[in-house]
Amino acid sequence: MENNDIIRPENLVYKRPALLSENHMHYCPGCSHGVVHKLVAEVIEEMGLAESAIGVAPVGCAVFAYNYIDIDWMEAAHGRATAMATAAKRLQPDKLVFTYQGDGDFSAIGTCESIHSCNRGENIAIIFINNAIYGMTGGQMAPTTLLGQKTATCPYGRRADLNGYPLAITPLLAQLDGTCYVTRQSVHKPANVRKAKAAIKKAFQNSLDGKGTSVVEIVATCNTGWKLTPEKANLWMEENMFAKYPLGDLKDVDAKK
Amino acid sequence: MAKIKGAVTVETERCKGCNLCVVACPCQVLDLQKKEVNNRGYHFAYMAQPDKCIGCASCALVCPDGCVEVYKVVEK
Numbered sequence: 001m002e003n004n005d006i007i008r009p010e011n012l013v014y015k016r017p018a019l020l021s022e023n024h025m026h027y028c029p030g031c032s033h034g035v036v037h038k039l040v041a042e043v044i045e046e047m048g049l050a051e052s053a054i055g056v057a058p059v060g061c062a063v064f065a066y067n068y069i070d071i072d073w074m075e076a077a078h079g080r081a082t083a084m085a086t087a088a089k090r091l092q093p094d095k096l097v098f099t100y101q102g103d104g105d106f107s108a109i110g111t112c113e114s115i116h117s118c119n120r121g122e123n124i125a126i127i128f129i130n131n132a133i134y135g136m137t138g139g140q141m142a143p144t145t146l147l148g149q150k151t152a153t154c155p156y157g158r159r160a161d162l163n164g165y166p167l168a169i170t171p172l173l174a175q176l177d178g179t180c181y182v183t184r185q186s187v188h189k190p191a192n193v194r195k196a197k198a199a200i201k202k203a204f205q206n207s208l209d210g211k212g213t214s215v216v217e218i219v220a221t222c223n224t225g226w227k228l229t230p231e232k233a234n235l236w237m238e239e240n241m242f243a244k245y246p247l248g249d250l251k252d253v254d255a256k257k
Numbered sequence: 258m259a260k261i262k263g264a265v266t267v268e269t270e271r272c273k274g275c276n277l278c279v280v281a282c283p284c285q286v287l288d289l290q291k292k293e294v295n296n297r298g299y300h301f302a303y304m305a306q307p308d309k310c311i312g313c314a315s316c317a318l319v320c321p322d323g324c325v326e327v328y329k330v331v332e333k
Contacts, residue, residue: 012328014318016324035319038323
């Protein structure tokens with residue numbers, strides 16, 4: 001059978017979700033953001049929420065998320081995405097409201113908003129991309145940067161005595177009564193991509209059902225910031241990031257029943 | 258036994274040549290163009306060994322730019 005016989009509309013098994021716009025993404029080659037954008041678009045499409053989803057874009061590399069996923073978006077001040085999402089969800093409780101934030105946004109400048117909106121149990125979904133670095137501004141040290149990891153502002157590696165310890169914020173959030181689902185996923189392998197998609201879907205469903213705050217942390221790569229090729233960045237993430245940020249569900253209120 | 262045949266198309270202008278699909282493919286079907294580049298100067302991915310493709314969509318799942326479409330046929 002020739003390729004031309006296989007490449008026919010009736011044999012199609014996977015294509016880009018229609019909600020993902022035609023715009024070329026500005027992300028670096030191999031950036032995890034692209035995969036997560038694709039998953040968010042797929043999930044919203046499958047749940048039929050294209051007309052009733054409100055996303056809140058962060059400040060960071062994902063600041064242009066509104067250019068790529070064809071739903072309603074708001075752009076929050078740095079770190080304040082969860083505060084804006086709180087307002088949107090309270091004013092329009094029937095909508096799906098989610099934030100899409102990086103680690104510089106969610107667990108650095110926005111720590112206060114993040115923790116308090118989770119503690120209040122706002123019915124929003126939070127997608128948190130953790131790549132352990134400030135990617136957009138040129139790869140500076142973030143609170144999530146691993147000990148010993150070299151960045152632009154700690155060229156000899158992060159030191160605990162000088163820079164403190166890396167912050168794993170999702171275990172903190174899992175302890176709060178307001179959260180209903182806290183999980184940590186990655187998107188570096190096909191199986192992980194499928195798991196991450198299921199997690200995002202569950203988080204969105206929880207938001208619609210009014211169960212509380214759902215947090216999906218995606219341990220991601222920043223190959224430009226880490227100064228590695230995309231495939232080596234994935235290996236580096238497996239070796240180093242997963243030790244500090246192990247994958248899996250940290251909290252799921254449904255599972256206990 | 259039914260034989261599964263697959264094929265992928267790559268939207269070459271969207272492809273940034275990150276190589277993640279090449280690594281993800283379990284059958285070593287894909288490769289990056291050695292000399293040819295797209296309008297943005299990236300060595301885009303292509304099917305180097307089309308006969309081996311099983312249409313598992315691993316490449317499409319990990320593609321950050323959503324430029325891979327997957328087709329699959331089960332031959333009887």
